[in-house]
Amino acid sequence: MPSTDETSGWRVGRLARATGVTVRTLHHYETIGVLVPSGRSEAGHRLYADADLRRLYRIVALRELGMSLAQIRETLDDGADLGAVLRAHLVHVERSIDRRRALRDRLARLCTRAEEGISTDDLVTTIEGMAMHERYFTKEQRETLARRWDELGGDAVGRTEEEWRKLAAALRGHMEAGDDPSAPAVRPLAQRARELVRAFTGGDPAMYASLERMYQNEDPGTVSRGVMDGEVMAYLRRALGALPHAG
Amino acid sequence: MPSTDETSGWRVGRLARATGVTVRTLHHYETIGVLVPSGRSEAGHRLYADADLRRLYRIVALRELGMSLAQIRETLDDGADLGAVLRAHLVHVERSIDRRRALRDRLARLCTRAEEGISTDDLVTTIEGMAMHERYFTKEQRETLARRWDELGGDAVGRTEEEWRKLAAALRGHMEAGDDPSAPAVRPLAQRARELVRAFTGGDPAMYASLERMYQNEDPGTVSRGVMDGEVMAYLRRALGALPHAG
């Protein structure tokens, strides 16, 4: 009759201290059925057997791997293949990391912009721009971009945007001075622009196609995040077209 | 009197469709005070003004950055510095990514082990070991150890553990026989122990320092995964100390 065995067994407080969880947690685990003490004393106090202790160790281990208590219960009760469960969970965690990374990238870009002084309205437009990216690039492409971005670091990304801004200003200068887009003075600017675009696409034609579609369909000011307007954009397109094919 | 203005203003359903949130969400935002409609119709229907619409766009934008509604409310109401808020949130997100990544690494290692066939008990000891390792070894050191382990293969690792077990038993024999730790009969055991430790550290002094710190601070039985207890450990230390310096 293990349910009335008072001579041995752990009481909640001891078990809690021994395993690093709280008494409340053990209560909770009982109510949801993930760890039911194998006995009670006459006074109604919980009594945990050694088997309960071992089960608790496993619960804590799986919990620290980020699994839900419901999953833990299934895994322990149904004797599921632990390897398969862990592999599935690994996939889950990796996806969540990707999502967090995408979020981190968005925040990082916003923060670099914030140093130039960002208003709440800018915030809205910037986030809309990010949502726009998600409409034109596939998930894989966005992940590739995120990784590349990650390797470069926030500074380099900020410098690139700053360079685009200067490029745009220079192009506008030439345009307003009436220079032809194929003029020798414009050529280095176009060449640098082509390099920057190539750095973005990584030379991947599919990536380039996505970028093109985005620039074709969306408002130039929005898509370039205010770096250039439609006029400068058109001027740059002509300058790029006048470039010899191999860079 | 905007609170009775019925001629203009958005009703919940329209506003919800326009912004991509649900009606229930708008109800919720009102109860927690993050977006209170600026008016009601005579029948008690919510009426949102254009200012409410703009506020909702901001709320959604900040929400998609992973901020809590309470934070959003503070940020929008107190006119807090958006840049500072975003930077703080970025730090928060980066920390959470680091935690997830550490978790991913643990899971990945467990999965590779699972292919060799892992029991739930192994899981517990392995996870405890990993948690302990992470407190004493740097990330680089752990990667180095993982590679070395991988190259050796599971068999070699098992043999090493078996050898430690035999070493511990032999040391315990000498100890209980009253032999001095510096006795000639103990010397070859200590020398072999030193070789095994050297194989673990790969001769790296920093790795050795980390290992030392771990053995100094943790319970001998736990850290050696049950191979030796505190007494045998102390005996081995004295035996190692009695060894000539160059091996």
Added chain:
DNA sequence: CCTTGCACCTCACGTAACGTGAGGTTCTAC
């Protein structure tokens, strides 16, 4: 005039994994 149907309303419970009391009982040591 009545019904159908849609948009709207206000409760109010459920979610995950416990934290934090509240109020009462039992065990243990002095």
Added chain:
DNA sequence: GTAGAACCTCACGTTACGTGAGGTGCAAGG
């Protein structure tokens, strides 16, 4: 015998809503 530690059972609070339940307001059709 009594103090204090340990135990017990409710039961509400946390996040950001989802999901009905049951009722009202308003326009169109029969």
